[in-house]
Amino acid sequence: MSILHYGALTNAFNLHDAKVTPLSVESNYFPCLQSLGVHNEIQQVHYWQNSILYSKPQQNKMCCSGNRILLDRQCQDNSKSGYPQVSYVPLPRFSSTNVFDVTSMAFTGQASILTQSTTGSKIDSSLNRTPNDNNLRLCGISKFKCPECMKLFVTSGGLMKHRQFHSQSVSGRNCFSCKHCDKQYMSLGALKMHIRTHTLPCKCKYCGKSFSRPWLLQGHIRTHTGERPFSCAHCRRSFADRSNLRAHLQTHSEVKKYGCQRCAKTYSRISLLTRHEVTGCFPQAVASSE
DNA sequence: TAGCGCCCCCTGCTGGG
DNA sequence: CCCAGCAGGGGGCGCTA
Ligand SMILES: [Zn+2]
Ligand SMILES: [Zn+2]
Ligand SMILES: [Zn+2]
Secondary structure (H helix, E strand, O other): OOOOHHHHHHHHHOOOOOOOOOOOOOOOOOOOOOOOEEEHHHHHEEEOOOOOOEEEOOOOOEEEEOOOOOOOEEOOOHHHHOOOOOEEEOOOOOOOOOOOEEEEEEEEEOOOOOOOOOOOOOOOOOOOOOOHHHHHOOOOOOOOOOOOOEEEEEEEEHEEEHHHHHHHOOOOOOEEEOOOOOOOOOHHHHHHHHHHHHHHHEEEOOOOEOOOOOOHHHHHHHHHHHOOOOOOOOOOOEEOHHHHHHHHHOOOOOOEEEOOOOOEEEEEHHHHHHHHHHHHOOOOHHHHHH
16 A cells, blocks of 8 residues: 655646645645635735745734644646646644644644646545635635734625624523523524524425425435536546535545544544554554554 | 525434445 | 435524615
């Protein structure tokens, strides 16, 4: 089994511009999560040169969006294809598994995604993106800043919606409570979204099953129609659901999403990694078998 | 500005190898 | 038993009427 070693990754970025220090594992550069994430002080994190988006090293500034860590990507050379190609950049190696701790705003582990040259295969969770998609819109144009948490938003509406969360008491006094269960939400919008999981307003015309959101119903209807709009570029399998295609793409990669910090093994699911770490991680045995 | 649509993330279940 | 596929649920956020 040949693991893609991190050292090889820097070569891909040397292709872009030798004058600019590429993101690399060896450097202390923090990964660019800009295309999906929301930054503190975004201008200090990213800069453009020759139509290529680069990231600068930041001290203790990690990018996050909401409550999750997002995959890292670079927008490259959008002058050729009309919109940026997508590559993943490896996150620096951290001390544990690939968990981003929002509370401490720090990685507790390694979240590694492989990348290859622009002609090679890659894990790409941004399938079928168009130039209008969120990630492209976010490339350097977030200009509405929340004064309370410094998050940046592309539109004023996005900022207004976000500020609903701050407008409520953090103590929970003014939380919006669901009358159907005991869940509480910090915004009315979030509560309304949740209530749909009780009322299930979207009903399948084929079997009558109900769903909370139209796109969930749409995905379900594909199980009746057999439509599979998401195709794998590597093996021509197709899937009804984008997430399932993304999961499938991991089967084409030897580096899975979740990596063990003690040995080189990677897994497609956090549950598999957890089980490995609890029951079966023997680094010496792994090293000798390679 | 609320609703929509799309994004990504995650997980339980299941069946094949 | 392991892993991949399937189906479905959750929150976030930009766009638009
Ligand atoms: Zn409820
Ligand atoms: Zn149905
Ligand atoms: Zn495939």
